[in-house]
Amino acid sequence: MAKVLINGYGSIGKRVADAVSMQKDMEVIGVTKTRPNFEADMAVQKGYDLYSAVEGRESLFEEKGIDIQGNIFDIIEEADIVVDCAPGGIGKDNIENIYKKYNKKAIVQGGEKAPFVEDSFNSLWSYDRCYGKNIIRAVSCNTTGLCRTLYAINSTTDILKARIVLIRRGADPNDAKRGPINAIVPNPPTIPSHHGPDVGTVIPEFKDKIITSAIIVPTTLMHMHSLMVETTGTTKDDVIDAIEKTPRIFTVSAENGLDSTATIIEYARDIGRPRYDLWEIPVWEESVNVVDNEIFLMQAVHQESDVIPENIDCIRSMLKMEEDNIKSIEMTNKAMGILK
Amino acid sequence: MAKVLINGYGSIGKRVADAVSMQKDMEVIGVTKTRPNFEADMAVQKGYDLYSAVEGRESLFEEKGIDIQGNIFDIIEEADIVVDCAPGGIGKDNIENIYKKYNKKAIVQGGEKAPFVEDSFNSLWSYDRCYGKNIIRAVSCNTTGLCRTLYAINSTTDILKARIVLIRRGADPNDAKRGPINAIVPNPPTIPSHHGPDVGTVIPEFKDKIITSAIIVPTTLMHMHSLMVETTGTTKDDVIDAIEKTPRIFTVSAENGLDSTATIIEYARDIGRPRYDLWEIPVWEESVNVVDNEIFLMQAVHQESDVIPENIDCIRSMLKMEEDNIKSIEMTNKAMGILK
Numbered sequence: 001m002a003k004v005l006i007n008g009y010g011s012i013g014k015r016v017a018d019a020v021s022m023q024k025d026m027e028v029i030g031v032t033k034t035r036p037n038f039e040a041d042m043a044v045q046k047g048y049d050l051y052s053a054v055e056g057r058e059s060l061f062e063e064k065g066i067d068i069q070g071n072i073f074d075i076i077e078e079a080d081i082v083v084d085c086a087p088g089g090i091g092k093d094n095i096e097n098i099y100k101k102y103n104k105k106a107i108v109q110g111g112e113k114a115p116f117v118e119d120s121f122n123s124l125w126s127y128d129r130c131y132g133k134n135i136i137r138a139v140s141c142n143t144t145g146l147c148r149t150l151y152a153i154n155s156t157t158d159i160l161k162a163r164i165v166l167i168r169r170g171a172d173p174n175d176a177k178r179g180p181i182n183a184i185v186p187n188p189p190t191i192p193s194h195h196g197p198d199v200g201t202v203i204p205e206f207k208d209k210i211i212t213s214a215i216i217v218p219t220t221l222m223h224m225h226s227l228m229v230e231t232t233g234t235t236k237d238d239v240i241d242a243i244e245k246t247p248r249i250f251t252v253s254a255e256n257g258l259d260s261t262a263t264i265i266e267y268a269r270d271i272g273r274p275r276y277d278l279w280e281i282p283v284w285e286e287s288v289n290v291v292d293n294e295i296f297l298m299q300a301v302h303q304e305s306d307v308i309p310e311n312i313d314c315i316r317s318m319l320k321m322e323e324d325n326i327k328s329i330e331m332t333n334k335a336m337g338i339l340k
Numbered sequence: 341m342a343k344v345l346i347n348g349y350g351s352i353g354k355r356v357a358d359a360v361s362m363q364k365d366m367e368v369i370g371v372t373k374t375r376p377n378f379e380a381d382m383a384v385q386k387g388y389d390l391y392s393a394v395e396g397r398e399s400l401f402e403e404k405g406i407d408i409q410g411n412i413f414d415i416i417e418e419a420d421i422v423v424d425c426a427p428g429g430i431g432k433d434n435i436e437n438i439y440k441k442y443n444k445k446a447i448v449q450g451g452e453k454a455p456f457v458e459d460s461f462n463s464l465w466s467y468d469r470c471y472g473k474n475i476i477r478a479v480s481c482n483t484t485g486l487c488r489t490l491y492a493i494n495s496t497t498d499i500l501k502a503r504i505v506l507i508r509r510g511a512d513p514n515d516a517k518r519g520p521i522n523a524i525v526p527n528p529p530t531i532p533s534h535h536g537p538d539v540g541t542v543i544p545e546f547k548d549k550i551i552t553s554a555i556i557v558p559t560t561l562m563h564m565h566s567l568m569v570e571t572t573g574t575t576k577d578d579v580i581d582a583i584e585k586t587p588r589i590f591t592v593s594a595e596n597g598l599d600s601t602a603t604i605i606e607y608a609r610d611i612g613r614p615r616y617d618l619w620e621i622p623v624w625e626e627s628v629n630v631v632d633n634e635i636f637l638m639q640a641v642h643q644e645s646d647v648i649p650e651n652i653d654c655i656r657s658m659l660k661m662e663e664d665n666i667k668s669i670e671m672t673n674k675a676m677g678i679l680k
Contacts, residue, residue, distance in 0.1 A: 183602035189594035217557035254529035262523035296531040
């Protein structure tokens, strides 16, 4: 059993903890939290051993009556790997100040920048490259979604150039501080946005083929992507077939009622997904079209959860627990209830 | 003085009425309303002669104490032209049932379909084509915005292909019935959307060069467009220069604080625009980029007002009041306070 420490039990950390717990070949030896809030309390209620993410803050938890086992330095030596789920930018500091000092393998999240890690992980594209490595980045929700779709497309035709417009959710559902409430925000206002180059860290051969622009809108449920992918030639049926054959991406039909991010999340709620997480990327079947060898399609990305199964596969790759990425994907999927 | 009748004093109609009133060479001889609501009352308060849009409904207005002059058929014969501002789809019926019967020139709005009119109007592209014609469509806010930007681009380089993603406002600010409140909606879920072909009705030579996809988001202020335009070659400076030289389109700077549709509308409020209308198309200067001869840029569209000056120019064209479109644009702009 691989021993996994989750550093930062927030939006991503709590989901990774639950996903690790579901696997047969790994276990959570502890989770950390900076502050004794409801999530810290919940972690203990769920049976996770809780540690303060900062040395000397244990008493804050005790004062709130939250059972605390110590701080991260009391448990880190027992870990085979740390999944760092700290807020964006903190992971970089943790690499230098904690993981490298303790000689621990660590996964940081997509909020960190590529130069601070050995490589960028996606289960389909870079499992082999990350095999046995020490400091790896599980890329962001948007990059993960794009990597899966481009994998499907790449499996049926050659990609010449991809133009992608990202319509991003303004805030996560639990976030009452951020906006916009009633505006469309070009963010960044410059083109290209960083999203294309970020895909390039996972798929180097696409580095100069992808140009992205990004816009933030007043919604919390999901991101949306409008993809325009020039290829050497394909058909709508071949693209849909490739999507169906690719793990963690499927088609939905607006005609069938799944006509917005709202009904897609309703679907995730109805099929009993924990926290209504949709780990897979839904692509609107009606939107798939091929004009002059260029594929057009629209897809949604559940920003809180699509990266969770990738974190699990990343653990297996870095700890050399399974050589074959498809086998790891299948193990993760089976344990979590991901259909394909 | 050209005598103009406004059929439908709603979101567009009340703005067209005010804009006509500002011109030296035309006047409003009446406005119509289907129901005696606050807008009907306001029309009378502002000094417009009010007529029932439907025969026999005059008493409804009288019961509410709203001064009514009769119905549309009591005034239509005096009109040189009718600007039809009825809700989308009604204009088509009005063409057949009213304007053709009374042999009246009429402008319908962008909610009507192209096959029901003689031609589609934009001040820059089709003023000459519509000159003296009888039934013309002033195209939608989105099509108007795209026509202006493509005119600017076309003035400095040759357009090979344009890909455009439209991020549309969910409802107008006065509309408490429509959504979405918290969702992103692919609308239509198919690609291409109708917006590309609609631009083609104004600019036939671009008919097969434009492919659009459209998405609706929870905001009321403005639409946004992300444009990707392949050309035979140009530079960022040339594009910005072309925008500055084109009427009714200008650049804004996110760095300068105009970083979303919210601050752009704040700008329109601060400069004293009636109803905070922004008749011009703002393009984010930072977003303008040229990569491999392809222009990338992002722009916003004030859905309630960018078509208003075009309606005025369309009147002049159809009534042969001014042969030169640039002179009409200048007259309209000067009267309304549009800077260029």
